[in-house]
Amino acid sequence: LVVLVGLCISTNLPARLAIVPNLIGPENLHAGVALNSLVSNAGRFLGPALGGFLIYYGDVSLAFGVCAVFFGIPALTLMENAAVACCEHFTSVFPRNRYPACLVLAGKGNNGGDGLAIARLLLERGYAVRVLLLARPGDLGPEARANYDRLLEAGAAPGLVSSAAVLKKALEACEAGETFLVDAVFGTGLDKPVRAGLFAEAFKAVNQSPMPVAAVDIPSGLGENFPPDVGVHVRARITAALHALKWTHLNPD
Secondary structure: OEEEEEOOOOOOOOOOOOOOOHHHOHHHOOOOOOOOOOOOOOOOOOOOOEOOEOEEOOOHHHHHHHHHHHHOOOHHHHHHHHHHHHHHHHHHHOOOOOOOEEEEEEOOOHHHHHHHHHHHHHHHOOOEEEEEEOOOHHHOOHHHHHHHHHHHHOOOOOEEOOOHHHHHHHHHHOOOOOEEEEEEOOOOOOOOOOOOOHHHHHHHHHHHOOOOEEEEOOOEOEOOOOOOOOOOOOOOOEEEEEOOEEHHHHOOO
């Protein structure tokens, strides 16, 4: 299940505002879905649509950059707004009276930063949250690092997944019937399939776990430049799509 949770640009702009400007260029768009116009009227979509939603192809960080340039909105604010939207959807599907605990898997980039922010918001809502990083803290991007530091201030220091065995042990320690997992490892920036190594083993362990998975933007391991049956990816029960549906959301899993 994929749910579009909105662009999350700013709390005073419509949730369904889509920013897909000229600088992205048609060469970055798939199968002729060319969105060459900057949205000039808040709340309106410009360009082709499918079922009322825009289909965006490419790295969402480009759209973040446009928001920063054209609207003066800091990337950290965009990340916080995205996390709030995801948290609203995840908690509606996994209410605390049914799923009181959450395990968050986070990577080093913007998707991981979203996950770290979501973890803090879930803590504030009373969930028992454990966070595991598939990256060293020193390798985190600036916005992800800021949300990592906020988690430390909240007294919820993330653990480090140094091997698949560490993750498997953590998954086994969770009460599967009372815990959901937030997948925030890779987003649209992944440019090649995950075939082997720690990430592949981690995704296999997640897929073998009975815990339901909530993915941030796209399930980790899927990408815009390769088919879904290549490599290993997380199989999510629900996905909160940010800004617009992505081309990979249309591929059957």
